[in-house]
Amino acid sequence: MDVISTDNLPPGERFDFWRDVSAEVFVPYDLRCDPQLEREFQGRIDVGGFGGVQAALITSMPHSVHRTPKLIRQADPEVFKLGCMVRGTGMIAQDRRHADFGVGELMLFDTSRPYVAELHPHVPVSQLLLLRFPRTLLPLPSRDLRKLGAVRLPAAGGVAALSSQFLLQLARSMGELSPADTTRLSTLTLDLLTVALADALDAQAVVPQHSRRRALMAQIHAYIREHLGDADLNPESIAAAHHISLRYLHKLFQEEEHTVAGWIRERRLEQCRRDLAEPGLAGRSIQAIGGQWGFRNPTHFSQAFRSAYGLSPLQFRRQNMAVHAERTGVHTAAWTSLNTP
Structure with missing residues (x-):
């Protein structure tokens, strides 16, 4: 992960630096900023790669980006960009279309055609996750994708909602990803982009079967994570929520060498382990933590936890709190309460 920041530059040089960096990391732009803000401008870009997809988390003060015909003639890498607003609001205009966008909403734009994008000035600092990828990377015709330029893909419902959740989570965790994580996520990123854009174009038939299957699994995984606290979460309810047969749901998990129930249990235990540490x-009881993540029976929870981690929930909590107390040098009255479930 590379980090580019204006922090260590004199105020008068920051926006010029930001303009140069944007041209190098993305494509040449005409960047504009309110003169008063320009004198105090601050910005940061966290850049990482996911296979053929470049991901950049942009945190900056308000400004606008103009991709002009002259700049396109100077340099045209023939790439699309897809943005997901993480904080703040913005606007994009391309091909006589105009859209405002807010947190979680997606927007696509073609760098080979003129456009204007803006971070709205009423938000002091905005954050945008920007994915940059070659046109050839998606199995969708460029002429069709251009129909989505400056079209807001809402964050509520459908595949676009899953893509939004995935990208927001990616933005939160970019700085923590290992090389193995980025390799694993590169394929999933492309699958979700392909399925979301094909869905917006009503062109699902052109999406390869393996991409649809992986995107469906990502959607199922996200659904399970969202409903982990529901003690009634089960294969039947998951299959019904995704309009697939119970048999097909089990087949999808078997292909990943998992069972549905086993995958749910593992995710619940992970959440319990995190909370106990x-x-x-x-001050929260072990029983309450188990119950929050879908374990109704305390005995079953304790047995499942010990089987997974080699310690009972109480032993695990004591061990972690002792380490924490040793590190911080702090011993409080709350320590005594840890001796009881």
Whole structure:
């Protein structure tokens, strides 16, 4: 992960630096900023690669980006960009279309055609995740994708909602990803982009079967994570929510060498383990933590936890809190309460 920032530059040089960096990382732009903001401008770009997709998390003060015909003639890498607003609001205009966008909403634009994009000035600092990828990377005709330029893909419902959730999570975790994570996520990123854009074009038939299957699994995984606290979460309810047969659901998990119930249990145990290791939750009972993540029976929870991690929930909590206390040198009255479930 590379980080580019204006932090260590004199205020008068920051926006010129930002303009140069944007041209190098993305494509040449005509960047514009309110003169008063320009004198105090601050910005940061966290850049990473996901296979053929470049991901850039942009955190900056308000400004506008103009991709002009002259700049296109100077340099045209023939790439599309897809943005997901993480914080703030913005606007994009291309091919006589105009759209405002907010947090979680997606927008596509073609760098081979003129456009204007803006971070709205009423938000002091905005954050945008921008994916840059060659046209040839998606199995969708460029002429069809251009129909989506400056079209807002809402974050509520459907595949676009899954893509939005995935990209927002990606933005939150970019700085923590290992090389193995980026390799694994590169394929999933492309699959989700392909399916979301094909869905917006009503062209699902052109999406390869393996991409549809992986995107469906990502959607199912996201659904399970969202409903982990529901004790009634089960294969039947998951299959019904995704309009597939129970048999096909089990087949999808078998292809990944998992069972549906086993995958749910593993995710629930991971959440319980995380909460039991959190010092800020020391006052919460073990039974309450298990119940929050779908374990109705405390005995079953304790047995499942021990089977997965080799310690009972109480032993695991004591061990982690002792390490925390040793690191911080802080021993509080809350420590005593940890001896009881």
